[in-house]
Amino acid sequence: MKHARVAWAGAVHEAVEHPQGLKLADGRVLAEDQVVWLPPLQPGTILALGLNYAEHAKELAKELSAGTQDEPLVFLKSPGTLIGHRGFTRRPADAAFMHYECELAVVVGRSARNVRRADAMAHVAGYTVANDYAVRDYLENWYRPNLRVKNRDGGTVLGPWFVDAADVPDPHALALRTFVNGRLTQQGNTADMVNDIPALIEYLSAFMTLQPGDLILTGTPDGVVNVNVGDEVVTEIDGIGRLHNTLVGDDSFGR
Amino acid sequence: MPVPVPGFLSQTAVRGTVYGTLLNHRDALAALGDAVHQPPYKAPPRAPVLYIKPRNTWVGDGDAVHVPAGVDALEIGATLGLVIGRTACRVSAGQALSHLAGYAIVVDISVPHGSFYRPSLRFKARDTFCPIGPVVPADRLLDPDALGIEVAIDGSLAHRAGTAGLVRSCARLLADVSEFMTLFPGDVLSVGVAAGAPLARAGQRVRVSIGGLGRIENPLLAERAAA
Numbered sequence: 001m002k003h004a005r006v007a008w009a010g011a012v013h014e015a016v017e018h019p020q021g022l023k024l025a026d027g028r029v030l031a032e033d034q035v036v037w038l039p040p041l042q043p044g045t046i047l048a049l050g051l052n053y054a055e056h057a058k059e060l061a062k063e064l065s066a067g068t069q070d071e072p073l074v075f076l077k078s079p080g081t082l083i084g085h086r087g088f089t090r091r092p093a094d095a096a097f098m099h100y101e102c103e104l105a106v107v108v109g110r111s112a113r114n115v116r117r118a119d120a121m122a123h124v125a126g127y128t129v130a131n132d133y134a135v136r137d138y139l140e141n142w143y144r145p146n147l148r149v150k151n152r153d154g155g156t157v158l159g160p161w162f163v164d165a166a167d168v169p170d171p172h173a174l175a176l177r178t179f180v181n182g183r184l185t186q187q188g189n190t191a192d193m194v195n196d197i198p199a200l201i202e203y204l205s206a207f208m209t210l211q212p213g214d215l216i217l218t219g220t221p222d223g224v225v226n227v228n229v230g231d232e233v234v235t236e237i238d239g240i241g242r243l244h245n246t247l248v249g250d251d252s253f254g255r
Numbered sequence: 256m257p258v259p260v261p262g263f264l265s266q267t268a269v270r271g272t273v274y275g276t277l278l279n280h281r282d283a284l285a286a287l288g289d290a291v292h293q294p295p296y297k298a299p300p301r302a303p304v305l306y307i308k309p310r311n312t313w314v315g316d317g318d319a320v321h322v323p324a325g326v327d328a329l330e331i332g333a334t335l336g337l338v339i340g341r342t343a344c345r346v347s348a349g350q351a352l353s354h355l356a357g358y359a360i361v362v363d364i365s366v367p368h369g370s371f372y373r374p375s376l377r378f379k380a381r382d383t384f385c386p387i388g389p390v391v392p393a394d395r396l397l398d399p400d401a402l403g404i405e406v407a408i409d410g411s412l413a414h415r416a417g418t419a420g421l422v423r424s425c426a427r428l429l430a431d432v433s434e435f436m437t438l439f440p441g442d443v444l445s446v447g448v449a450a451g452a453p454l455a456r457a458g459q460r461v462r463v464s465i466g467g468l469g470r471i472e473n474p475l476l477a478e479r480a481a482a
Contacts, residue, residue: 045309047376074376076307078272080437113382141296142304143277144373152435153344207323207381209311 002161002241005084006035017161032160037085040128040162041107043215046077047204048103048132050145052194052219059222072195072203075144077217081151083245085160089133090153091229091247093255097136098227100245101220102178102235104171104190105130106197107162112210120198123210126164127171129243130217131157131178131235134224156217157235157245168239172196176220179234180227188221190237269387271339271441273308275332275363276428277371279447281420286450295372303423303431304371308363312385316471320364321383321478322457329475331455332363332448333406333463335399335418337425338390339444344437351429354438358396360388360465361445362473367454386463387443388471396467399425399446407462408455416449 002017008030015022021031050073051057083089091098109125133155138148168174171190178186195203200216227233229249236242278284278300284291291299314320322329340356364384368374396402399418406414423431425446432444455461457477464470 045311071375071377073373076309076376076380078274078307078436078442080272080439138302140298140300140302140304142300142371143306146302147274147305147307148302148435153437204376207377208309209382211311 001167002163004040004159004161005038007038008035012038037087037160039082039084039158040160041213041215043079043107044211044213046079046215046217047074048077048150048217049074049195049200049219053188053192053221054194055192055222056220056224059224072200074204075150077151077156080153081156082158083154083156084158086244087154087157088246088248088252089155089157090253091227091249092135093250095135095137096226099134099136099224100178100227100233100235101132101134101224102176102186102237103130103132103217103220104174104176104237104240105158106171106216106218108210108214108216109165109212111212112201112205115201115205117198117202120201123201124165124197125212126162127168127240128158128162129235129237129241131233131243131245132217132220157243159241159243161241163240174240175238177236178223179236180225180231185225186221186223188223190218192221193218269313269338269359269441269443271439271443273313273336273361273385273387273443273445274432275306275308275334275361275445276447277304277306279303279422279428280416280449281422282450283448284422295370303428305432306379308385309380311382312380314383314386314473316386316388316473318386318473319383319476320386320461320473321381322475323366323381323478326366328367328454328456330365330367330452331406331414331461331463332365332452333404333414333416334361334363334445334448335402335404335425335465336361336387336443336445337399337429339438339440339442340393342437342439343429343433346430346433348424348426348430351426351433352393352399354429355393356440357390357392358399358468359390359443360463360468360471361443362386362461362463362471363445363448386471386473388468391468403466404449405464406453407464408453409459413453414451418446420449421446
């Protein structure tokens with residue numbers, strides 16, 4: 001089943017996919033563009049992977065100033081950065097390079113501590129799509145990637161659907177794509193993750209308790225390009241969802 | 256959806272995100288010397304150096320902090336936490352402190368590590384690595400930029416610092432963070448750890464006191480072997 005959280009007619013609703021769009025828990029059926037889409041869950045801890053696709057690591061190699069990778073590169077985000085499907089993300093005027101990142105997001109369903117690889121997938125509740133924007137101009141070499149790059153208000157788009165794990169037979173065989181104004185700019189497959197989902201759950205749960213509702217953004221393949229004000233960015237993962245976002249300028253925010 | 260985990264903190268007003276700030280003490284930055292200009296850093300920090308202590312790290316006064324197997328001692332980063340009471344988005348320094356519900360002692364615990372470039376979560380995000388004290392209402396504290404902070408280990412003074420030496424004052428820090436990232440009621444922003452944070456070992460008791468906020472005390476226990 002595919003689940004959503006939407007705002008419509010003065011209230012926030014839970015909904016599921018329907019041939020005409022979506023069906024609210026109270027029975028009303030609506031078209032996709034009638035509602036305001038919220039992130040499909042309100043997560044607890046948000047973990048995100050850096051450089052978890054080998055080709056993307058090459059793409060960014062010139063700005064890495066230290067160290068080779070000997071363990072997964074994981075950083076944390078906070079819920080304020082999340083916005084839903086069809087939302088608007090600010091692109092600061094002073095930035096020369098801001099890019100999207102299409103990522104498979106894994107939702108933890110069962111508390112996990114010291115979970116072995118073989119048991120890891122039983123701790124997954126389901127999946128959604130993330131577009132984890134970065135403003136590279138603000139990158140500093142202190143606690144990379146710093147929050148001003150990766151944790152900006154509205155800088156992490158999530159949704160449209162939360163898809164039950166039972167409906168995703170193999171999360172490591174999903175094609176990912178990003179389109180900017182309809183043009184295909186990024187392509188990859190979750191088969192190419194450096195650290196796959198069981199490896200990530202085993203690694204993380206060795207030192208921290210993962211809890212239901214925690215979210216793991218599993219990284220992006222190569223093919224990130226600059227986007228500009230007015231661009232429509234669609235990040236898509238087969239079987240999970242097609243996530244729309246539009247970039248808006250500082251003027252929308254009175255800046 | 257967040258579910259409290261047995262044994263973890265439930266007693267404070269913290270229910271949002273706990274952000275920490277590093278190198279916001281002049282002496283902590285000075286202690287790095289010329290290294291700030293060398294690789295991998297290449298330049299001193301411009302924006303606040305922020306990180307997140309996730310919910311699995313939170314414990315309360317009296318709760319045990321777990322020392323992982325193979326780690327000799329933990330670094331005890333005593334700091335002041337600004338507890339948000341009113342949504343803070345693009346606030347000015349002049350108005351920043353009016354967005355606080357209060358203040359709390361925050362103890363940022365780390366496995367000692369040398370680099371600030373891209374420290375592994377294994378060093379800072381382990382279960383029990385962030386004791387947080389009760390929230391003291393903002394109107395009970397006159398000046399958050401003039402507080403003494405003391406760490407005692409097994410009853411002996413191990414470190415003394417204060418908030419007087421901050422690079423960004425409490426109000427300035429909150430204003431600069433809220434420029435790109437909204438802080439919500441229940442969030443905590445800690446203002447930075449001074450240089451020379453002391454080390455403590457399993458079996459010892461750590462007490463952190465901040466003037467006007469009282470103190471919290473946590474025992475360090477060896478983490479049980481994985482089940």
